Amino acid sequence: MNETEKQQQRLREFMQLLPLTSELAGLPESEHGRYFTPEQIEARVITLKHAYKIARQLVVEVSNQ
Secondary structure: OOOOHHHHHHHHHHHHHHHHHHHHHHOOOOOOOOOOOOHHHHHHHHHHHHHHHHHHHHHHHHHEE
């Protein structure tokens, strides 16, 4: 598998796990017409990264049972 295929596979995996990741992160949506500050966005990205790691671990654990 070449680098492009690996990158596409990782992107597909991320997109498939995104609903679970979002639920695990538990981040509220913004109010209509209000936007997040850059600091809030950065904090949300960190939360999503951690939730993604947990989502991947969960899928691996479930698949190994």
